[in-house]
Amino acid sequence: xxxxxxxxxxxxxxxxxxxxxxxxxxxxxxxxxxxxxxxxxxxxxxxxxxxxxxxxxxxxxxxxxxxxxxxxxxxxxxxxxxxxxxxxxxxxxxxxxxxxxxxxxxxxxxxxxx
Amino acid sequence: xxxxxxxxxxxxxxxxxxxxxxxxxxxxxxxxxxxxxxxxxxxxxxxxxxxxxxxxxxxxxxxxxxxxxxxxxxxxxxxxxxxxxxxxxxxxxxxxxxxxxxxxxxxxxxxxxx
Numbered sequence: 001x002x003x004x005x006x007x008x009x010x011x012x013x014x015x016x017x018x019x020x021x022x023x024x025x026x027x028x029x030x031x032x033x034x035x036x037x038x039x040x041x042x043x044x045x046x047x048x049x050x051x052x053x054x055x056x057x058x059x060x061x062x063x064x065x066x067x068x069x070x071x072x073x074x075x076x077x078x079x080x081x082x083x084x085x086x087x088x089x090x091x092x093x094x095x096x097x098x099x100x101x102x103x104x105x106x107x108x109x110x111x112x113x114x
Numbered sequence: 115x116x117x118x119x120x121x122x123x124x125x126x127x128x129x130x131x132x133x134x135x136x137x138x139x140x141x142x143x144x145x146x147x148x149x150x151x152x153x154x155x156x157x158x159x160x161x162x163x164x165x166x167x168x169x170x171x172x173x174x175x176x177x178x179x180x181x182x183x184x185x186x187x188x189x190x191x192x193x194x195x196x197x198x199x200x201x202x203x204x205x206x207x208x209x210x211x212x213x214x215x216x217x218x219x220x221x222x223x224x225x226x227x228x
Binding site for chain 2: 040
């Protein structure tokens with residue numbers, strides 16, 4: 001099992017460009033999450049999907065959109081990137097729908113917006 | 115006020131020392147208390163979890179929860195250089211509660227030097 005995979009691993013964008021971060025899990029988990037991690041700020045939840053077909057805003061959703069493409073895949077889109085979105089982005093998944101105490105994380109995408 | 119407060123450190127100790135990591139929280143509805151470990155440039159992974167109050171031991175690691183004080187701790191005995199990582203506390207409510215997702219602390223960066 002690969003667990004949670006994320007692509008790309010690194011990305012540099014110019015201000016105003018758009019991109020989609022991809023995430024897939026092969027554990028048949030119901031819930032999936034997108035976090036950003038900034039120095040001194042810890043992990044902050046951007047969006048989550050408690051089950052296939054549902055998405056909800058987290059703590060810092062502005063400037064992002066998500067799509068739960070199917071049970072395995074959950075993508076994060078930046079429509080018009082800003083320097084404030086420079087961060088490390090982690091995707092995670094958990095087994096139960098809408099509740100968790102254990103999440104499995106991917107390796108992260110390091111995004112720089114210039 | 116954030117739901118979960120954690121001193122980011124950094125904390126630097128010699129090999130063999132006992133390490134104490136702590137978090138405080140404000141919401142009494144939290145029931146599950148977790149510690150995640152994150153190595154440099156990797157995603158977090160679950161280290162230990164505890165339900166409600168009490169202690170839990172796993173090898174050199176002990177997790178403690180004091181719900182009356184809204185305070186949780188992780189102790190590492192006989193610390194090793196391989197324990198060098200960032201430790202994040204996290205909390206969740208019960209199944210079906212509005213706190214069904216994870217709420218993370220900022221993480222404490224630990225270095226154990228030989």
